[in-house]
Amino acid sequence: MSATPPNPALSTPTMLAPYAAHPEQSRGRRYAETPAEGRTEFQRDRDRIIHSNAFRRLEYKTQVFVNHEGDLFRTRLTHSLEVAQIARSIARNLRLNEDLVEAISLAHDLGHTPFGHAGQDVLNACMREFAPEAGGFEHNLQSLRVVDELEERYGDFDGLNLVFETREGILKHCSLERARRLGDVGERFLARTQPSLEAQLTNLADEVAYNNHDIDDGLRSGLITLDQLQSVRIFARHRAMVEARYTGLAERRMITETVRRMINTLIIDLTQTSAARIADVAPQTIDDVRQSPSLVGFSPDVRTEADELKVFLREQLYMHYKVRRTTSKAKRIVRDLFTAFFDEPRMLPTQYQERVEKGKARAIADYIAGMTDRYAIREHRKLFEVGDD
Template sequence: MTSILMPYACKPEESKGRLYPENNQRSLNRNNFQRDRDRIIHSKAFRKLDSKTQVFINIDSSSCFRTRLTHSLEVSQIARTIARSMSLSEDLSEAIALAHDLGHAPFGHAGQEEINLSIKNLNMNIGAFEHNLQGLRIVDVLENRYINFNGLNLCFETREGILKHCSKQDAKKLGDIGARFIDGTNPSLEAQLVDYADEIAYNTHDIDDGLNYGLIELKDLKDLYIFGKCFYDIKHLHCEFDEKILILETIRSLINVLVTDLISNSTKIIKQINPKNVYDVRVKCNMIRFSEPIENYLNEIKSFLYLKLYRNDVVLDAAARGRHIIKTLFEIYMNDPRLLPKESLCRYSDHIHQQIVDYISSMTDRDAISCFKSFNR
């Protein structure tokens, strides 16, 4: 049964369309946003997310820490729940969530920072690297799966959701997809809710992974209001259970608190603003957000994770190793671009500097490590 969407939800039959016209005869059982989701799942860039890490770099493959793939799946699950509860497009939310990290470089945010440093230091004649822009570039140009066009030829609404951030300078080069960064309008509610689903997912799973890796301690987390409240409420009811189970139940409870608040508060805002259609969503204020108390509690968690986890010596040391690998690879390929794989050199006609950035940024952590070792034997 097809769910009934609100008037201001994005509807697949009302999409602004794709970059290249297509014959839909082979997709009678799927709507436009479902086709986008399927194209993303079958893409090479999506599969590579399995070996691109979030926070913990160079973790043994037998570990259970999050990768960008598992993170994207968690974001998708949370986004679908929110969209379904608010009668928004679950299909579009899922597609955006699955694609939102496609443009990330190896070695997390440290990798992106080092790519930009290499671009600057090596005087590469291209703009700065930004994972949202690279994600759009991947789905628009770099994926090579179809006879009639480059990229995945996704719908405007999916591409718009991938592009979370963009400078006005870059936006001017993107046409319609960058217009909202110039004129100050908003993306769809589906794109907005995926941003929050991303925030819920990475904050809660970084707590989980940080505890598992021994970089943060439960006693410190208990001092955080919202985490402490969830933990003690569960412990009061189930004190006989092992602490590890209580922690997992706490994280599950925390996700539920955040999702429930986001749905409740956003529904209230939408009711007050009363958008009549998607156009109203775009020209009025952002309507998806947490209540102020929950926002404050979540900020407390983010500050804690920044100090205790992201700035931890173990994490920083691993990031430094990743940065050294990327720096070295850039120097090698800039000195001799002929070392790039042939398919990278001949598939499209961009500037050689752009091809080097595309190739290195597309690497998984393991790809980059293996390539680095091959040049240093």
């Protein structure tokens, strides 16, 4: 990797902690570039992500509910924006680099399939069935693949050529076998070290965002009820606070008041617990952070409550028969597409046909993973319904 020279015109804010990710100390880009004027390297990464094709597609990719089911349900795009907002708030309080957590937040789902985790699961199954040597499919790794190879915007390189610290944050987990093939960003999985605090923080901001907005979407859809949520301690506690303060509040306002208070509680606990852990270890540099145990996390009590909420959502929302019906249809669409293209790769668009020689199954997975929900439905209709073109 070639380090990008620091831009002397862009000094690091004095408020940034010494153990934070400082842009002028970045491990650089895979391909050396002249520094941008008026932006740090992390800001430049954020801008490249926002302008990417993969980022725009997130608007039409499922979070829990398929995109066309309702205008107010979250999509991968709105989810990514919520993660960035939460992560930046905490980063500022911990004196971490807000620009880096924003870049990681906005990029973390770029490789997600259409139809959410249902699409990922069946695409992984197809990859393992048709090309076991390729190592399956995982959206985290695909997000890295998007920014390293698949985006086609620049004349000098494939991908977005992001700095190491952003790429490190995108890759939240990885098998040891895959890590050996990934070079610099795979090293920490082999050495069992930690990523930057910015990467650790973004991972938990992702959890805060999806758990709480899935409550909101689940209630809005009618698939879960307020009575059911009373069994979840963190929800029941905050709902009681809202009802004690407001008399006769409309249900929708009561829900949003409760959810926002839950998010606030999680943010405060995550900030305070992480600050205490950082103070105990007292890292002086980002390299000290990498050699320390994970320093960003919840207190034991709040961690238990957050886990209870995750179990509730899995059992009552994600496994709801109406959601399962939708995911079943989505899985059939993805499997049908994969099988059809594998049997006849010349049906792939030209740029993907050109990649088939390097690995047919991976080229097909790249194409399907890049689809939006509605594009996948349309492609399936073209291939399998008589009279469509």
